[in-house]
Amino acid sequence: MLRILINALRTGVVTTRYPDEPSLPPENFRGQPIFSTGKNLPPPEVCPVDALSQHSATGVRQLDLARCVFCGRCAEDQWVGAVTMGRDFELAARRRSDLRIEIMTDDTRIPELQPALNPEADMDQVSSEIRRVLGRSLHLRHLDAGSCNACDWELTALLNPVYDIRRLGIDFVASPRHADGVVITGPITRNLETAVRRTIEAIPDPRIVIAVGACATGGIFGEGYANLGGVDQVHPVDVYIPGCPPRPEAIIYGIMVALGRLDARQLSNQG
Amino acid sequence: MVDPTLINALQAKAMGTVDAEIGPRPSDLTVRLSHIDDLLVAAEVLIKQYTMALATLVATDETAMPDGDFKVRYVFEPTTANAPDWFVTLLVSVDAACPEVPSLTTMIPAANWHEREMCDLFGIVPVGHPDPRPLVVHDGWPKGVFPLRKAFDGSQRVPVEPAEEFPHMVTEGEGVFEIPVGPIHAGIIEPGHFRFTSVGETVLLLDARLFYTHRGLEKRMEGISPLDAFCIAERICGVCSVAHGLGYCEALEQIAGVDIPYRARLIRGIALELERLYNHIGDVGNVCAGAAFHYGTATGARLKERLQQMNERIAGNRFLRGIIIPGGVRLDLTSHLLEFISSTLLQTLTDFDSLMDRIEANPSVVERFDDTGILQNQTAMDLAVAGVAARASGVNRDARRDHPHGAFANADSPQLNVMTASAGDAMARVMVRAQEVRESIRLVDEFIRRLKPGPIKIAIADPLPGDRIGISAIESPRGEAVHWLRTDANGRVDRYHLRSPSYHNWPAVALAAETAIVPDFPLVNKSFELCYSCTDR
Ligand code: SF4
Numbered sequence: 001m002l003r004i005l006i007n008a009l010r011t012g013v014v015t016t017r018y019p020d021e022p023s024l025p026p027e028n029f030r031g032q033p034i035f036s037t038g039k040n041l042p043p044p045e046v047c048p049v050d051a052l053s054q055h056s057a058t059g060v061r062q063l064d065l066a067r068c069v070f071c072g073r074c075a076e077d078q079w080v081g082a083v084t085m086g087r088d089f090e091l092a093a094r095r096r097s098d099l100r101i102e103i104m105t106d107d108t109r110i111p112e113l114q115p116a117l118n119p120e121a122d123m124d125q126v127s128s129e130i131r132r133v134l135g136r137s138l139h140l141r142h143l144d145a146g147s148c149n150a151c152d153w154e155l156t157a158l159l160n161p162v163y164d165i166r167r168l169g170i171d172f173v174a175s176p177r178h179a180d181g182v183v184i185t186g187p188i189t190r191n192l193e194t195a196v197r198r199t200i201e202a203i204p205d206p207r208i209v210i211a212v213g214a215c216a217t218g219g220i221f222g223e224g225y226a227n228l229g230g231v232d233q234v235h236p237v238d239v240y241i242p243g244c245p246p247r248p249e250a251i252i253y254g255i256m257v258a259l260g261r262l263d264a265r266q267l268s269n270q271g
Numbered sequence: 272m273v274d275p276t277l278i279n280a281l282q283a284k285a286m287g288t289v290d291a292e293i294g295p296r297p298s299d300l301t302v303r304l305s306h307i308d309d310l311l312v313a314a315e316v317l318i319k320q321y322t323m324a325l326a327t328l329v330a331t332d333e334t335a336m337p338d339g340d341f342k343v344r345y346v347f348e349p350t351t352a353n354a355p356d357w358f359v360t361l362l363v364s365v366d367a368a369c370p371e372v373p374s375l376t377t378m379i380p381a382a383n384w385h386e387r388e389m390c391d392l393f394g395i396v397p398v399g400h401p402d403p404r405p406l407v408v409h410d411g412w413p414k415g416v417f418p419l420r421k422a423f424d425g426s427q428r429v430p431v432e433p434a435e436e437f438p439h440m441v442t443e444g445e446g447v448f449e450i451p452v453g454p455i456h457a458g459i460i461e462p463g464h465f466r467f468t469s470v471g472e473t474v475l476l477l478d479a480r481l482f483y484t485h486r487g488l489e490k491r492m493e494g495i496s497p498l499d500a501f502c503i504a505e506r507i508c509g510v511c512s513v514a515h516g517l518g519y520c521e522a523l524e525q526i527a528g529v530d531i532p533y534r535a536r537l538i539r540g541i542a543l544e545l546e547r548l549y550n551h552i553g554d555v556g557n558v559c560a561g562a563a564f565h566y567g568t569a570t571g572a573r574l575k576e577r578l579q580q581m582n583e584r585i586a587g588n589r590f591l592r593g594i595i596i597p598g599g600v601r602l603d604l605t606s607h608l609l610e611f612i613s614s615t616l617l618q619t620l621t622d623f624d625s626l627m628d629r630i631e632a633n634p635s636v637v638e639r640f641d642d643t644g645i646l647q648n649q650t651a652m653d654l655a656v657a658g659v660a661a662r663a664s665g666v667n668r669d670a671r672r673d674h675p676h677g678a679f680a681n682a683d684s685p686q687l688n689v690m691t692a693s694a695g696d697a698m699a700r701v702m703v704r705a706q707e708v709r710e711s712i713r714l715v716d717e718f719i720r721r722l723k724p725g726p727i728k729i730a731i732a733d734p735l736p737g738d739r740i741g742i743s744a745i746e747s748p749r750g751e752a753v754h755w756l757r758t759d760a761n762g763r764v765d766r767y768h769l770r771s772p773s774y775h776n777w778p779a780v781a782l783a784a785e786t787a788i789v790p791d792f793p794l795v796n797k798s799f800e801l802c803y804s805c806t807d808r
Contacts, residue, residue, distance in 0.1 A: 224428070
């Protein structure tokens with residue numbers, strides 16, 4: 001017992017100060033791909049998970065961060081220089097559409113975004129209602145809807161002495177009935193659909209739904225015999241957290257955005 | 272070279288013809304049995320006379336090919352230490368109009384789930400299977416729809432039909448309780464359903480139902496370029512990203528006929544051991560959680576976190592994704608990084624040794640670990656259990672030695688010390704893991720010392736050669752994983768199949784749990800530490 005105490009004292013405090021202090025991932029880290037303007041850009045086929053696309057009529061290229069697995073292939077070989085893997089990891093967004101980024105090149109003009117119709121406007125109202133009821137603290141239920149368990153291990157890491165997410169008033173609870181919201185990983189497999197729906201329903205309203213990682217935000221699998229293809233296929237999503245898997249601090253950022261304690265950044269392709 | 276006596280032994284027993292050919296690898300043998308009923312006697316020869324074990328079972332739909340049939344390959348491997356590195360495949364042709372094969376499960380218990388999976392996904396019926404319940408497809412899956420048949424379009428949803436309750440294996444009697452747990456568990460863990468039958472605290476029977484996370488990965492990979500499919504193979508399982516990425520690459524590189532540069536193999540070897548390290552250390556911490564020893568849990572989590580932060584510095588990803596690519600490795604290890612790895616591992620070793628001291632000096636922890644969740648040696652052999660679970664039950668097998676891969680395939684590879692224990696309980700599994708942690712740290716050091724400047728990848732032309740098969744076996748943190756990949760005529764993925772270590776280990780967990788009490792199940796389960804996602808795929 002004494003030895004345990006001595007060891008604990010010797011170890012000291014290992015906890016990060018993120019998000020109060022910024023975190024800079026290491027040099028090799030692969031965050032948001034950044035496309036240089038005026039360069040020969042990789043065609044959509046380069047991406048193994050269809051995160052790159054090109055509009056057939058306008059020729060405008062798009063990067064879908066909800067599908068990107070940050071593999072770095074579009075920044076390799078002949079595309080070195082045209083694309084670099086940025087170190088940005090704070091990519092959480094409130095709307096799925098915010099994660100679709102138009103890639104600007106010098107020879108293509110970007111059509112103006114239509115500001116008018118915004119079907120998701122009332123979703124924002126729901127979120128502010130959630131914030132009013134739940135305040136700054138959040139108790140979350142975790143739901144594995146068919147992930148590869150990488151995202152789940154990162155959620156577990158949030159409880160380790162380094163991230164210690166409880167210091168931010170956030171905790172994971174065992175019962176959905178004790179939860180204010182749910183973090184969901186995985187593409188919603190067919191074999192889990194019923195369990196997922198029932199668990200979400202068991203959480204009292206208003207509830208926050210957070211989709212964590214590429215499968216949950218609609219990437220890699222999409223719809224098929226075994227998957228529904230993303231959390232928003234079963235329930236509206238309050239915050240999407242891209243990454244494969246998102247690093248623990250990216251998840252903290254997403255939860256802070258969900259709580260309205262941080263604003264989602266405006267994502268753009270310019271570095 | 273291939274042993275000719277084996278072919279003679281098979282011919283002596285078989286009624287039909289036995290055609291043997293070399294392959295998939297030059298050291299392997301593929302035996303075509305013209306008579307489907309010869310399967311039983313042929314398998315018996317391999318199991319009994321040659322002490323082999325079932326490594327994997329792969330079915331393929333070749334109805335659109337000239338043969339117009341299904342094929343089933345039963346792949347066997349040696350189980351004795353220092354046996355040659357070879358696979359023996361028994362290949363049978365199955366009539367597409369009446370797809371049936373004799374079941375091997377009664378003779379080879381390890382075939383149990385393989386045959387049920389083949390029945391669910393291909394509609395090939397293992398006749399005489401003792402437990403023909405559906406495995407992969409769950410309630411409401413329509414009858415007569417088989418996702419891995421070529422005619423099935425995997426990108427479409429399939430309607431859910433009304434279904435009866437799944438027939439769980441339970442027993443009845445006075446004072447007997449049935450305890451359903453899951454699929455959603457209280458904690459951040461993967462989904463599975465466990466049905467305990469118990470009398471008081473004592474477990475009489477445990478029926479585990481998995482495949483909740485079945486994502487149709489193998490179907491998803493069909494028809495695309497094997498180079499693109501790599502990205503999916505690397506994502507079958509989070510904590511086996513390196514092992515599965517490597518296994519897939521080795522199969523792919525056999526098909527491509529390329530030889531990976533020396534330096535790339537060493538870097539792959541380092542990545543594989545780093546993956547084992549963060550898993551094993553995290554697992555030792557998690558087993559402590561099963562015994563309510565929180566200092567152990569927190570220390571394990573802290574050490575694991577330090578290793579994962581190191582992973583991110585090396586590979587740009589905390590699960591080491593993106594370091595291995597078909598043809599070699601994407602990222603080189605600079606001298607700066609190598610120093611960082613060495614110093615981190617040195618510190619980790621000190622801290623881990625101190626954690627093990629605290630565990631071993633704590634009678635209330637030792638008491639919980641000892642004699643809990645015993646897996647008998649014979650059971651481990653019968654079920655072809657893999658990895659730490661097998662070695663802790665006295666099975667001397669490790670794919671790094673038995674099927675050299677990564678850095679172990681280099682001519683000057685260091686000797687691997689295979690760690691075993693005999694008790695087969697939770698304590699033995701913790702101790703084997705602890706020894707393997709020290710061994711991995713030693714190996715990384717050996718690999719680093721062998722590094723010399725050189726290329727780290729070799730180009731692979733797309734499309735790949737058509738109609739070829741690649742096979743590999745990798746020792747992942749959980750044990751041996753067997754990858755089987757075949758290209759179609761255009762060099763695209765025709766069929767990919769992964770037999771994960773957990774696939775063979777899950778039935779063993781159920782048996783080990785039956786020697787324990789219900790409250791010890793989390794401890795037993797964590798001491799095995801199995802993946803759901805690479806089992807369910
Ligand atoms: S980094 Fe993202 S966009 Fe680029 S190839 Fe990989 S998945 Fe596609």
